[in-house]
Amino acid sequence: MTIASERIAVPAAERRFSPDWLGQVFSKGLLHVVVIGITLMWIVPTLGLLVSSFRSPSDIASSGWWTALSPPFKFTLDNYTGVLNTSNLGTSFFNSFMITIPATVIPVSIAAFAAYAFSWMKFWGRDFFFLALVGLLAVPLQATFIPILSLFVKFGLTPENVGFLGLWLAHTGYGLPFAIYLLANFFRSLPTDLFESAEIDGAGTLTVFFRIVLPLSVPAIASLVIFQFLWIWNDYLVALIYVGGTADFAPLTVTIANLVNSNGQGWELLTAAAFFSMIVPLIVFFSLQRFFVRGILAGSVKG
């Protein structure tokens, strides 16, 4: 098996770790062995799930997934058809978009505003507020559900009245500390000269923000969008608490979790469902990956 042989190559390579040696190795192509080796190791669990998703429940329980890779082949699409035939799958797929897109756009935008102020404006209590935000990252969400839910009921922010608005706001609140933390650190690292020369040119706050800060922060914003998007896309608990009660509002994760009944029957569908619900986050990742390019900052200060 190629995987096994690559795996042995990795520690052997690390044993001779030294600066000179590294220099030679990079030119000799052992770098490729390390990169490909670790990558192959990394995908084994996913590969196992992928293969299992094409096997019957009894096969999964009785033999390892790798045995399916040799004859006799007994692959089946039953798990996928089982998932695709779930009632409400289309609705919940749509709901996932309705939840995820605003719940990504709102916190990322509000965080960008706040991060700009935290990194380039002076105001009373700035450091205190910033640290409090980082500290709030540690709040276990489970502790917020009951107080927030009763607040929603009190002010009529229930799905029947306002649709997904309550859930969007909740995701925004939960996502903001990380978003502000990440963006403020990135904005802060932009060269001071940029802001000085913009000021000399008479650029206003909005111009600096939209024309300088945002375009230069594209890699940081792209990575933030990726994570916020996929955390919300994959969120089960928050959606279940705030809108999950009604099928009309349930996102994909809630509908998929309902595939498994209380006796644990139907768990094999989770293998196929995992890949089905992975498609969208992966598309988002692929389409935003092109923003991770070198040289966005190059030449920004000169001229």
Added chain:
Amino acid sequence: MDFSVLLSDVPTLLIVIVGVPAVLGAYIVGGEYLVRLLPDKSRPAVRPWIWVGPALVIVGVFLVYPVVGTAWRSLFDTSGDNFVGLSNYANQLAGFPNGNAWIALRNNIYWLVLFTLVVLFFGLLFAVLTDRVPYESPVKSLIFMPMAISFVALSVIWLFMYSYQQPGDPQTGTMNAILQVFHHDPVTWVEDANIATLALIAAGIWGFVGFAMVILSAALKGIPGDLLEAARVDGAGEMTIFRRVIFPLMMPTIVVVGTTLVIFALKAFDIVYVMTGGNFDSDVLANRMYKLAFVAFEPGLSSAVAIILVAAVVPVLIFNLRQFRAVEARR
């Protein structure tokens, strides 16, 4: 699958896609317009609040308000009627070092150290190594893939990986199958109090390296290429360039990723909840809090655990304040 709903509801989705950013843009442009109506002197005092205002209000409602409520609740007994002072904390922190809360705290420390360091190490390694190969994009996508999987699916994957059959029987779990190749007896990975926590941490590491890699890689791309070129022209080796140029320039981002990972380690919940439910000495504070609140119905005790968890982040904050001040002083 009833895809028809996608067609009929697409207009709603489009309204949301266009409307939400429009509202946000209108807010900031309108706010800035109002600031400009003010006299020159008062603008710098008002402007920051326009920019941080929405964030502070939303965070205040969704995080500060519940935390204050939780802190208050932790001072009352189960019924919520009688003030009991700090006795919920005393109850949870009793029996050092073998009390259940202490075991959860100990496991959180394992998570904090192992999870954070290993994820950072691999994240940095992948970010730096993939930067040097022409097939960077596919490799990064494959490493990133576990991030795109939900925690529940991730736990299902690792329960498969760790699955155990009697010695001598064919093993269905990948890990035990590997042990079998080396003629080692199969191990009950997630049902052995000695290694269950380590097994869970390994699953968490696998799931999170993509996170560290993507952010560190974004920071790496921010290092100007001519800087590296200049170092190479001066005859610096690749290791020297990494130690003296890349690493220091990436330090602020490493602190950000490290802090986030530490906090995720403190909050570790889903993997533990799905894979062991906190049994076999693998409990963590967030899972303990959940069990006390929603299984044992002890809101007072559960609130105390939640506050202990939030308090544990204070040293991380002090470290961040220092970092924050250092960056400030440098410019």
